[in-house]
Amino acid sequence: MGNLNVVLSGQEIKNPLIPASGAFGYGMDFLDFWDVNEVGSFSIKGTTILPREGNPLPRIAEYEGGMLNCVGLQNPGAEAVRNEILPELRKIYHGKVFANISGFSIEDYEKCAEILDPDPSVGWLELNISCPNVHGGGMAFGTDPDNAVAVLKAVKAVSTKPVYVKCTPQAPDLTYMCQALEQAGADGLVLLNTYLGLRLDYRTGKPILSNTTGGVSGPGIFPLVLQKIYQIYPKVQIPIIGCGGVSTARDVIEMMSAGAAAVEIGTAGLIDPMSVPKILQDLPRCLEELGVSNISDLTGRAFK
């Protein structure tokens, strides 16, 4: 029986499958289907310093390869997350989570980190500089390396937990971005947030989503993200968490082979709430098939 645990910046998690921010709420919504303690960690809904209502409806569109969303960081604000939500979360989940934080200024990120970093349920901070669905924030920081580095440094200065940066495929030079982040002290990278996309209504020709564009996720982007991970892996020393279109245990293995130390899963769990436990059930069988005893040995297998 294979060993599924992986280590992310000194903290061990019992398997490499991490439900992604925005696709798992705060864990509660999956309780009807499976015990969320089966996952070694998950990333909470993107949190900002002030409460946000997010974008108007429609926020969701579909396409053959997955979906588009423009939820737009709906969340109750960092204080409410720490004081009201995380204590509830602790009742149902015993592991440590990634606190996904976003903002509209460097100060926003800094304050958000100050609030969430001390929480005992927070194992890692996930710096979301890649949300395509808010204006004047999110992705704006993720497309400019100077801005990204400035945000990271400000957050690192107030954090005790490892800081992972969730990057956007919209970054003009992703390799440079990742190297700059590593140099500035990032403890890890999450590759990638959603791709900017659009759907138009067939009858009217107008955008379906209230925010015009949305973030594309799902199996349709899998080989694009895989290529980016493969491209970045040899260029950095810090761990990469892969994220983009993973739906099966084989996808997890493929993404780890490209260089991911762990894998986030989003859309697959929205399409089928049982995806995550199914993958966790399949992974040991896959390891056996491949004759691998530690799943972490698969990371970067393409280069070995």
Added chain:
Amino acid sequence: MGNLNVVLSGQEIKNPLIPASGAFGYGMDFLDFWDVNEVGSFSIKGTTILPREGNPLPRIAEYEGGMLNCVGLQNPGAEAVRNEILPELRKIYHGKVFANISGFSIEDYEKCAEILDPDPSVGWLELNISCPNVHGGGMAFGTDPDNAVAVLKAVKAVSTKPVYVKCTPQAPDLTYMCQALEQAGADGLVLLNTYLGLRLDYRTGKPILSNTTGGVSGPGIFPLVLQKIYQIYPKVQIPIIGCGGVSTARDVIEMMSAGAAAVEIGTAGLIDPMSVPKILQDLPRCLEELGVSNISDLTGRAFK
């Protein structure tokens, strides 16, 4: 009954569906299935000044949203295309085609254009500065606006036919690229060539494709390409030919609504050789449903 014809740089074609370069050979391979004269034009296999064998096998990988290829511009060279292939093509196809040309230096493109531009079957030149599967050429010109403009100017100087530039989504700033090309005299844009992608073999963890990466095409990239067309359309005056994941008549209409004057189709025709005639059969019914008499009125409908 709706009117399907569209005009591209002064030349009318009887419908806006153009089989894409590399997915239609020279038209001959579809003759078993339908009369290729049903399409108003198509784009011939990417042509280089010297014959090219292309990449070794495997050149094809699959994924849930479509496919990846690294064919690598296999072609018999511009002279053979003009002297041997185009005369054969004229026997089966009576319209004018897009001569897709690629190269490894500005001179390559220039010579290729000089050879193909005079051919009576060539209606447009399609400058392929976006092939992700060759080294030191193709996409290298499409990611740097200065290089792209230099290639375009050299080709424009030796051409009498309208020159369309097929861009790559790998361009760091696509809007700037398109504006630079327009200013440098491009007659139209083809948005977009394939996305760089990767698949790894499940058992070995190594790349499936001989060239490691390949170009991702098919429905999986449709909303990404749609967003790019929507982004570029208000920024240029020259016509945009949409290209990326179109599989149905509704996709054609959606892409035209985003700003495309015409639409190239590739992977759908490889998956089902009857895709193109099926779409052509469906389009008039769609126009009727939408109460539109000229399909060209749909171009940019999202902005109207």
Added chain:
Amino acid sequence: MTSLFSLPILSQQRIAPGIYSLELSTEGPFPARPGQFVDLKIPGKMLRRPISITDITEDRLILTYRVAGEGTAILSGMKPGEVLETLGPLGQGFVLPEESSHLLMVGGGIGTPPLIYLAKEALRQGHQVTVLFGFRSPADTLFQEELKAMGVDYHFAYDSEGENVVQLMQRLGLDDLPFFACGPMPMLKALCKAGSSDGQCSLEARMGCGFGACMGCSIKTRNGMQRVCKEGPVFSKEVLLWET
């Protein structure tokens, strides 16, 4: 508890222009209350389709849906024996009052189905029920047989005859009855304005997951942001803000 069920199709038929009735086979009564919904996996489509519940019998889940796009078009072509992966029951249902009362059910178009199940349940609980349904035209009428069989008081309004369901309510002088409504947003809005202060509305929204995780269907209410799929689809009138 919400779960995934594999339910074979027993029958499917077109019951009005663009409207289909679908019967799924269940082992025992499907565990949903009136106003809850199910999310159907359509072959070839990524996201499930949320469908309200028309009725539940000992061994059947009865759904009614409108062909609105490609997903529902595929669904309408499915045959008896084919199995639908069904997620549900989802959301909160309507809440009937504890004491016997005279209740008004107000439905419009494809919003009428959940009110059939609700009306039956209300009758079972000893309430008096008046049903007001609005359709585009008489050809679009749904559930006339069912309403007749239930023996409730029912009335139809037709756009084609110049009367909508809210006008009908007013004409019949029923605007002070507690109402339970489902239909297009303009209808619900007008109803909340014209009707009793005691009302519940079931809303529709494009959904991602259907079970609360993606926050793709959240609306602003007087109780803050609420998910149509999870805290809804039924909201009491006083929390709705009508902003979206």
Added chain:
Amino acid sequence: MTSLFSLPILSQQRIAPGIYSLELSTEGPFPARPGQFVDLKIPGKMLRRPISITDITEDRLILTYRVAGEGTAILSGMKPGEVLETLGPLGQGFVLPEESSHLLMVGGGIGTPPLIYLAKEALRQGHQVTVLFGFRSPADTLFQEELKAMGVDYHFAYDSEGENVVQLMQRLGLDDLPFFACGPMPMLKALCKAGSSDGQCSLEARMGCGFGACMGCSIKTRNGMQRVCKEGPVFSKEVLLWET
């Protein structure tokens, strides 16, 4: 002429570890020559799966395939009555000599099926046929009944017994017979080296379209670049370069 056919599955069965036999119903004999192939649309998969033809009867197309990945795994789960969209016949087949001769059919593993159809056709045309098939082990043997029924001379080689099919050919002194071969590349390469100068090999390749448009399966030959799906899959020995 190559065309798209909708062919119902008549039967499917596992005939060896990982190997399935699939019978499709056709109206009249499927119009393919030995060595041509079909490309099957698998539900849920983008690209078709190229499958060689084992036999053709008045109303059946008989295919044999190995479960090699997700696509063929889905195919192996399909049931009688389900319909497979079949593109074909594709490619050029084997070319049998005009005069009666003694012909050698050399197959390895899942490369053996097209040689069954070829052997039958060769017998019908009056040739003498010797069949040499190689498998991993006796448990993996395919087509023994068919070969017996045909009444041809046949011999099996097994990796597990330390002999491959080329060694078998040499042991039997058949290396000067014109050969028709299909199997793994190393087998074909060794056979071309050891066997007669007159030989034809059917190659396998990952394909995109299967009908020549995408150039996804081109190989370099002495006649220039050739598409396995279109100019192949059968190539005469002398044009093969063994570079890939």
